[in-house]
Amino acid sequence: MLDKNPSIKCNVSSCKFNNKNKHYCKLDTIKVGTHEKNPTQVECTDCQSFELE
Structure with a gap:
């Protein structure tokens, strides 16, 4: 798993990813x-792809 994917922005803080x-x-x-x-x-x-943290 990456530290971050610069192509996919996300503000869903409850997602594990x-x-x-x-x-x-x-x-x-x-x-x-x-x-x-x-x-x-x-x-x-x-x-x-969302998974709850």
């Missing part, structure tokens, strides 16, 4: 998904 000092994700890649059948807004998308 968040570098809280720099506000970046520590993963090489993330999976983005949706909880809606036909997403039309940003709020309809989710980081499916």
Whole structure:
């Protein structure tokens, strides 16, 4: 796991992969998904790589 991935910014401090000092994700890649059948807004998308710290 990286210290930070400069390509993935993240402010979700409760995620186990968040570098809280720099506000970046520590993963090489993330999976983005949706909880809606036909997403039309940003709020309809989710980081499916999230794990609770």
